[in-house]
Amino acid sequence: MDAMTTSNAVISFERISLAYGSRAIISDLSLTIRRGEIVCIIGPSGCGKTTALRMAGGLVRPNGGTVRFMGQPLTVPRRDVAVVFQDYGKALLPWRTAASNVSLALEAAGTPRAERADRCYALLAKVGLAGHEHKYPTEMSGGMQQRIQIARCLAQEPSVLLMDEPFGALDAMTRQGLQDEMLALVAETGTTVLFVTHDLEEAVYLGDRVIGLLPRPGRIGIELNVDLPRPRNQLETREMPEFLRLRRALFDFIERAEQ
Amino acid sequence: MKSGWWKGLVVPVIVILLAEVAMRVEGSTSLSLAAPSDIAVALLRSIADTSLLAATRDTLIAAGAGLALGGLMGLMLGILFGIASTVDRLMEVSVELIRPIPSVAVLPIAMLVFGFGFRMEIAIVAFSCIWPMMILVRSAMAGIEPRLLEVARALRLSTWQRLYTIVLPAALPRIIVAFRLAAAMALVVAVTVEIAVNPLGLGYGILVAQQGLQPATMLAYLVWTGLLGWAVNALLSVAQHRLLGRAATVGVTR
Numbered sequence: 001m002d003a004m005t006t007s008n009a010v011i012s013f014e015r016i017s018l019a020y021g022s023r024a025i026i027s028d029l030s031l032t033i034r035r036g037e038i039v040c041i042i043g044p045s046g047c048g049k050t051t052a053l054r055m056a057g058g059l060v061r062p063n064g065g066t067v068r069f070m071g072q073p074l075t076v077p078r079r080d081v082a083v084v085f086q087d088y089g090k091a092l093l094p095w096r097t098a099a100s101n102v103s104l105a106l107e108a109a110g111t112p113r114a115e116r117a118d119r120c121y122a123l124l125a126k127v128g129l130a131g132h133e134h135k136y137p138t139e140m141s142g143g144m145q146q147r148i149q150i151a152r153c154l155a156q157e158p159s160v161l162l163m164d165e166p167f168g169a170l171d172a173m174t175r176q177g178l179q180d181e182m183l184a185l186v187a188e189t190g191t192t193v194l195f196v197t198h199d200l201e202e203a204v205y206l207g208d209r210v211i212g213l214l215p216r217p218g219r220i221g222i223e224l225n226v227d228l229p230r231p232r233n234q235l236e237t238r239e240m241p242e243f244l245r246l247r248r249a250l251f252d253f254i255e256r257a258e259q
Numbered sequence: 260m261k262s263g264w265w266k267g268l269v270v271p272v273i274v275i276l277l278a279e280v281a282m283r284v285e286g287s288t289s290l291s292l293a294a295p296s297d298i299a300v301a302l303l304r305s306i307a308d309t310s311l312l313a314a315t316r317d318t319l320i321a322a323g324a325g326l327a328l329g330g331l332m333g334l335m336l337g338i339l340f341g342i343a344s345t346v347d348r349l350m351e352v353s354v355e356l357i358r359p360i361p362s363v364a365v366l367p368i369a370m371l372v373f374g375f376g377f378r379m380e381i382a383i384v385a386f387s388c389i390w391p392m393m394i395l396v397r398s399a400m401a402g403i404e405p406r407l408l409e410v411a412r413a414l415r416l417s418t419w420q421r422l423y424t425i426v427l428p429a430a431l432p433r434i435i436v437a438f439r440l441a442a443a444m445a446l447v448v449a450v451t452v453e454i455a456v457n458p459l460g461l462g463y464g465i466l467v468a469q470q471g472l473q474p475a476t477m478l479a480y481l482v483w484t485g486l487l488g489w490a491v492n493a494l495l496s497v498a499q500h501r502l503l504g505r506a507a508t509v510g511v512t513r
Binding site: 057059076077078079082083085087090091093095104105107108156 | 404406407409410412413414415416420424425428429
């Protein structure tokens with residue numbers, strides 16, 4: 001690894017392995033995510049892509065190897081590494097309003113009470129939920145609930161966003177809308193993103209790089225750089241020959257991986 | 260109120276009327292039965308001479324204090340066992356051995372320690388309230404959505420923050436249900452202790468009326484005790500919805 005990539009590395013996996021008993025989940029996985037990069041991880045089910053993301057968040061510790069954040073070993077979760085879970089319905093507090101749910105992150109960080117309300121409102125406005133501050137999650141659609149969770153993560157002022165199939169449970173139109181909003185937010189703040197998905201097109205559309213994992217045990221099978229111009233566009237980007245080429249490459253990879 | 264709410268009253272009213280007619284026609288001299296009208300008169304008389312009200316006050320004090328004491332202890336034990344699995348495993352056998360002891364069976368010991376009076380009754384009520392509270396609170400803690408606890412970890416909430424911003428609110432609806440269950444039990448145990456040994460409260464009133472060969476008064480106390488139990492439960496049910504609002508329905512219904 002040369003000096004340039006090392007200094008830019010935000011999260012790096014150094015020969016990570018994880019096993020539960022005799023069952024190997026991940027084996028000898030090395031990966032570096034550089035500052036400001038959007039890295040998408042795809043792979044068939046059982047390839048350990050969610051586990052890899054949880055390790056990047058310090059929620060799971062590997063049996064072997066080291067996870068580093070800015071060069072320092074990462075052993076517990078950090079507030080500047082935010083996790084967006086797929087199951088937004090379970091990750092939000094149902095007894096709290098949208099604003100109050102966002103406030104949870106501020107309370108955790110010890111933000112003074114007087115500042116919290118304004119910041120929650122600003123963050124909700126940022127994710128397009130202005131005017132919904134006092135609604136409860138169960139009164140909102142899936143897309144809106146996921147926006148609350150994203151706003152809560154933004155409240156952590158993260159340098160890294162870990163997203164675990166965040167749009168997987170949403171309908172196609174909502175998903176595309178949220179993809180573009182996420183890209184705009186990330187472009188604005190320069191946040192580094194690790195994005196796990198099973199949607200190959202989503203991976204190519206969002207990512208600077210797409211990593212494909214092979215299953216049992218999880219290990220890197222393919223790594224593709226995505227040289228598509230930004231900002232991306234739902235119609236134009238998806239019609240570009242390079243997009244189609246990458247999609248094809250990933251599709252072939254998945255087909256081989258599942259055999 | 261829902262239309263047709265009166266339908267539930269049809270059966271009791273008919274039964275009361277039948278009992279009245281039967282007692283009058285028969286001209287009963289029973290020592291265990293009395294005509295509903297006689298019971299109503301006895302009830303009013305007991306209210307008028309304040310003996311019933313004094314007995315109610317005593318029973319409520321004993322049941323309430325026992326419930327508060329036992330409920331609080333059960334709550335704290337339930338929380339402790341719920342969050343510290345090591346403690347839970349260490350205490351499992353002890354708890355399972357002590358818990359099945361019928362609360363009335365500790366009466367002799369409680370009498371030796373406290374003698375007659377409020378303290379003994381409160382101790383027994385507390386003993387019986389600890390267990391349902393503890394078991395239900397512990398299972399409420401275990402039933403908390405794991406993802407929420409993971410969110411707490413990801414946000415690095417302190418143990419204390421995790422407890423009062425996530426764990427307790429998530430468990431609260433079930434804790435309230437546990438408390439209502441314990442409240443019903445408290446009343447039952449209090450009256451039982453009064454009938455068995457303790458010379459105070461409604462239970463003692465029932466006993467005295469029975470031994471004084473006054474079936475109407477005895478049944479009046481019985482009816483009153485039933486009404487009291489119903490009222491306590493209704494009050495707690497209203498309080499549950501008023502105080503918790505939205506949270507009362509979250510978690511229990513789903």
